[in-house]
Amino acid sequence: MNAVENDKNVQPLLEVENLVKTYFRRTLTGSRENVRALDGVSFSIFPGSTLAIVGASGSGKSTLAFCLACLEKPTSGAIRFEEREILQFDEKELRGVRRKIQLIFQDPANSFNPRWQVLEILTEPLALQGNLSREEIRLRAHALLEQVGLAAQMDGKLPLELSGGQRQRLAIARALIIEPKMLILDEALSALDCSVQAQIANLLVELQRSRGLTCLFITHDMAMAAHLADEIAVMSKGRIVEQGHPDKILKQPQAGVTRELLAAVPRLDSAPAQEPES
Amino acid sequence: MRGRRAISNWVLLLLALHAIVILAGFFAPYDPAEQDRKSPYLPPMQIHFVDAQRHFHARPFVYPLRLREGAFDQYEENTARHLPLRFFVQGARYQLLGLVPIRMHLFGAENERVYLLGSDSYGRDQLSRFLYGGQVSLFAGLLGAGMTLLLGSSVGAIAGYYGGWRDDLLMRLAELFLALPWLYLLFALRAFLPLAVNPLQAFFLIIAVLGAVGWARPARLVRGVVMSAKERDFVRAARGFGATGGYLLRRHILPQTLSVLFTQVAILVPQFVLAEMTLSFLGLGVPDPVPSWGNLLSSLQQYSVLVSYWWMYLPALIMVPFFLGYLGLGSRLQEQGEPYKIGK
Amino acid sequence: MRYFLRRLVHAVFLLVGVSVLAFVFTVLAPGNYFDEMRLNPQIAPETIDALRTQYEVNRPLPIRYAHWVGSVLRGDMGFSFAYNSPVAPLLLVRARNTLLLTVTAMLLSWGLALPVGIWSAVHQGRMSDRLLSWGTAALMVIPDLALALGFLILAVKSGWFPTGGMVSLHFEDLSFLGRVRDLLLHMALPTAALVLSVLPLLVRHVRAAVSEVLDAPFLLAAEGHGIPPRTLLYRYALPAAANPLISLFGFSIGTLLSGSLLVEVVMSWPGLGPFLLEAILARDLYVVIGGVLLSTFFLVGGNFLADLLLYWADPRIRTETSS
Numbered sequence: 033m034n035a036v037e038n039d040k041n042v043q044p045l046l047e048v049e050n051l052v053k054t055y056f057r058r059t060l061t062g063s064r065e066n067v068r069a070l071d072g073v074s075f076s077i078f079p080g081s082t083l084a085i086v087g088a089s090g091s092g093k094s095t096l097a098f099c100l101a102c103l104e105k106p107t108s109g110a111i112r113f114e115e116r117e118i119l120q121f122d123e124k125e126l127r128g129v130r131r132k133i134q135l136i137f138q139d140p141a142n143s144f145n146p147r148w149q150v151l152e153i154l155t156e157p158l159a160l161q162g163n164l165s166r167e168e169i170r171l172r173a174h175a176l177l178e179q180v181g182l183a184a185q186m187d188g189k190l191p192l193e194l195s196g197g198q199r200q201r202l203a204i205a206r207a208l209i210i211e212p213k214m215l216i217l218d219e220a221l222s223a224l225d226c227s228v229q230a231q232i233a234n235l236l237v238e239l240q241r242s243r244g245l246t247c248l249f250i251t252h253d254m255a256m257a258a259h260l261a262d263e264i265a266v267m268s269k270g271r272i273v274e275q276g277h278p279d280k281i282l283k284q285p286q287a288g289v290t291r292e293l294l295a296a297v298p299r300l301d302s303a304p305a306q307e308p309e310s
Numbered sequence: 311m312r313g314r315r316a317i318s319n320w321v322l323l324l325l326a327l328h329a330i331v332i333l334a335g336f337f338a339p340y341d342p343a344e345q346d347r348k349s350p351y352l353p354p355m356q357i358h359f360v361d362a363q364r365h366f367h368a369r370p371f372v373y374p375l376r377l378r379e380g381a382f383d384q385y386e387e388n389t390a391r392h393l394p395l396r397f398f399v400q401g402a403r404y405q406l407l408g409l410v411p412i413r414m415h416l417f418g419a420e421n422e423r424v425y426l427l428g429s430d431s432y433g434r435d436q437l438s439r440f441l442y443g444g445q446v447s448l449f450a451g452l453l454g455a456g457m458t459l460l461l462g463s464s465v466g467a468i469a470g471y472y473g474g475w476r477d478d479l480l481m482r483l484a485e486l487f488l489a490l491p492w493l494y495l496l497f498a499l500r501a502f503l504p505l506a507v508n509p510l511q512a513f514f515l516i517i518a519v520l521g522a523v524g525w526a527r528p529a530r531l532v533r534g535v536v537m538s539a540k541e542r543d544f545v546r547a548a549r550g551f552g553a554t555g556g557y558l559l560r561r562h563i564l565p566q567t568l569s570v571l572f573t574q575v576a577i578l579v580p581q582f583v584l585a586e587m588t589l590s591f592l593g594l595g596v597p598d599p600v601p602s603w604g605n606l607l608s609s610l611q612q613y614s615v616l617v618s619y620w621w622m623y624l625p626a627l628i629m630v631p632f633f634l635g636y637l638g639l640g641s642r643l644q645e646q647g648e649p650y651k652i653g654k
Numbered sequence: 655m656r657y658f659l660r661r662l663v664h665a666v667f668l669l670v671g672v673s674v675l676a677f678v679f680t681v682l683a684p685g686n687y688f689d690e691m692r693l694n695p696q697i698a699p700e701t702i703d704a705l706r707t708q709y710e711v712n713r714p715l716p717i718r719y720a721h722w723v724g725s726v727l728r729g730d731m732g733f734s735f736a737y738n739s740p741v742a743p744l745l746l747v748r749a750r751n752t753l754l755l756t757v758t759a760m761l762l763s764w765g766l767a768l769p770v771g772i773w774s775a776v777h778q779g780r781m782s783d784r785l786l787s788w789g790t791a792a793l794m795v796i797p798d799l800a801l802a803l804g805f806l807i808l809a810v811k812s813g814w815f816p817t818g819g820m821v822s823l824h825f826e827d828l829s830f831l832g833r834v835r836d837l838l839l840h841m842a843l844p845t846a847a848l849v850l851s852v853l854p855l856l857v858r859h860v861r862a863a864v865s866e867v868l869d870a871p872f873l874l875a876a877e878g879h880g881i882p883p884r885t886l887l888y889r890y891a892l893p894a895a896a897n898p899l900i901s902l903f904g905f906s907i908g909t910l911l912s913g914s915l916l917v918e919v920v921m922s923w924p925g926l927g928p929f930l931l932e933a934i935l936a937r938d939l940y941v942v943i944g945g946v947l948l949s950t951f952f953l954v955g956g957n958f959l960a961d962l963l964l965y966w967a968d969p970r971i972r973t974e975t976s977s
Contacts (some may be wrong), residue, residue: 157551493912626800
């Protein structure tokens with residue numbers, strides 16, 4: 033974990049202020065209901081650090097991830113990236129920002145076009161940028177494959193030929209190939225087997241250290257969050273209910289939700305898990 | 311994969327059948343408009359290998375037909391005259407593929423006309439009319455299906471990708487078109503267009519009308535595929551790298567619709583061929599003398615023809631292999647679904 | 655109740671929409687309709703001019719549409735030039751005949767398709783299922799036109815069935831039973847042609863819907879509980895298949911209506927089909943629109959019934975609307 037000096041001169045890379053996102057849902061019979069996915073979320077992330085957002089399903093975590101990655105427009109609120117208010121941007125400027133914040137998805141099976149080969153998938157972001165030669169693109173692709181621990185010969189394979197862990201490595205490689213400033217991981221480890229989770233988590237730590245990446249790590253797993261993050265924010269029903277250093281959150285949880293999430297962590301010691309104080 | 315081999319078998323069958331129709335000039339012994347007023351309603355001539363004297367001939371032959379004693383429309387074989395079939399003969403001039411003028415036909419006989427499927431009231435060879443008629447009917451079906459799919463997938467892509475009011479408007483419109491029984495809609499559209507048109511105009515008119523009638527169902531299907539593809543993570547990821555809407559549609563979303571479109575082709579083409587046949591049969595489609603499978607059957611609307619000249623019905627049966635090909639292909643394509651789906 | 659109202663509104667909306675479409679066609683059709691009518695010797699020039707004023711060719715579209723809808727709702731569907739009489743009574747008689755044919759064919763084809771399709775789904779993969787599959791395929795590849803013509807040839811050659819019409823000339827003289835027999839004889843072949851044209855498609859779809867349900871996990875779980883197969887089929891599987899089957903029902907109404915058009919013309923059954931055809935050839939404008947509207951009315955009505963059936967059959971829809 034990288035602890036960033038709370039240097040007065042360092043500005044947050046990302047600042048979120050009072051983000052609200054509501055959308056309409058259509059039921060089978062056609063009636064509409066209003067869903068408030070984000071209900072006034074605020075936080076900041078400093079460059080080079082990792083913030084973990086922990087919450088149960090339905091707490092609005094994924095909506096937050098999509099809004100931050102500029103894939104969806106929030107209903108109201110402000111997002112400042114590199115000190116610029118990005119919600120005012122037009123589509124063209126937004127595209128530029130999107131390249132700097134990369135998202136890694138939960139379901140490795142769905143993250144790739146099933147008909148494309150690994151090399152195509154990996155190089156798509158560079159091809160879209162359009163300013164490198166084919167040779168340069170290939171070199172970068174192979175370099176990244178190596179960095180994430182995938183063999184170079186895999187570049188001709190289809191996604192269905194890879195294991196879950198290999199797919200997430202590919203997803204990380206693809207996200208990093210355009211050298212973003214920030215990485216958002218939306219439950220990226222949840223779909224993997226436990227042992228594989230640990231491997232990928234360590235890979236992430238390593239990459240973050242070597243590249244100075246800023247990470248936003250979204251999960252429901254408090255233990256994983258504590259292991260990876262510099263700071264934890266607990267989210268419930270579209271709001272942040274508690275925020276702080278991992279040690280503090282673990283030892284002195286304030287909100288009921290936090291305690292529930294802690295209790296949900298499976299423990300291997302002989303003593304039974306502590307009941308949350310009601 | 312076994313599935314894929316089965317598909318290619320059907321495709322090969324269809325290609326072969328369509329090739330015969332495209333090269334109708336070669337496979338048909340005569341020009342379809344060529345009349346022989348002295349031989350109206352001749353029954354089909356049978357191909358023999360063994361003659362009346364029980365001699366075997368390696369080369370197949372037919373007997374010309376002559377009127378039976380005392381009858382005016384009953385024919386019998388004239389076993390005295392032996393008419394061998396020759397292959398790769400020179401016959402009437404035609405244009406292969408509309409380009410190359412050529413005179414060679416697959417088979418024919420010297421001096422006399424051979425009617426393998428009989429003749430109609432003007433003495434025109436039904437086999438030749440069937441083959442040329444296939445060009446009109448099959449291609450009306452194919453082009454009509456192409457137009458429908460083009461229209462339908464454009465509408466479906468816009469509705470599915472943009473959503474919102476565009477989606478609402480377009481899907482309501484589609485519902486309206488689906489609320490009409492399609493043949494009634496087809497007739498109504500045809501009704502309001504001029505009746506007396508020349509064959510070429512009729513051909514394009516039919517294609518346009520078919521295209522306008524059938525777009526709603528493919529549009530809904532394509533919309534469904536586009537909507538679900540839009541939500542898939544790899545599309546979101548591509549947006550994350552800064553892809554534009556056009557790029558997403560072109561490279562990720564629309565390719566997902568291909569399997570649906572192929573299946574639709576296999577279903578729509580026979581339906582549209584049938585529609586063209588129905589229109590032409592009833593006099594609302596391609597008019598004489600240009601043959602189409604529909605107007606080939608229209609003489610059957612006369613009671614006398616129905617009763618006495620059974621071979622005029624044969625074209626209805628010879629079309630069956632074509633429909634079989636499309637049906638087989640369609641079933642196989644539906645079964646195949648998406649071969650690249652990553653299993654959970 | 656709310657569901658019923660909503661579907662009703664939807665059906666009405668469809669009818670209105672179709673009427674607008676029909677109206678727009680007549681107005682925007684290329685090849686001035688009235689000019690073509692001039693070519694028709696049956697229609698006097700004075701009639702055409704009177705029509706032009708009556709149909710307010712120079713008034714704005716929405717007004718013309720409103721007047722037209724008003725008269726349709728009052729039962730006046732326009733005037734037929736060919737028959738020199740109001741359209742509505744002519745159409746209604748023909749519509750009754752078409753309904754007779756279509757409804758009978760619907761009952762017969764579903765009556766056959768359901769058991770055959772279900773049986774086929776239950777015995778999936780066995781030789782009998784495969785034979786059936788080939789049988790339906792063989793039937794499907796025969797064009798409807800060929801089927802109808804084939805039946806006509808059968809009637810002509812065998813003499814067992816009348817070759818056209820709905821009733822014989824001496825229908826009035828027959829006893830009640832005689833009349834029934836006469837009608838049935840006339841109906842037999844057209845109905846058979848219609849049923850055969852639609853049956854293979856229905857059987858295939860029924861089989862597909864039922865076999866999809868049979869593969870569902872919940873059914874496997876029920877089987878694991880030791881529920882006997884017959885109960886499984888009737889109390890578990892079929893109700894679950896009701897939803898797609900009822901949608902198929904709605905779809906089949908459209909197919910049957912279109913099919914009936916062709917069968918009626920070929921086999922001379924005095925329904926909407928031949929009437930519509932004559933009208934098109936005679937450029938009898940209002941008959942054509944009226945015929946199309948009426949057939950749409952039947953289709954929309956049939957689908958509305960299917961929606962109601964769905965409400966009754968699928969508990970999910972009931973709970974959604976009550977919540």
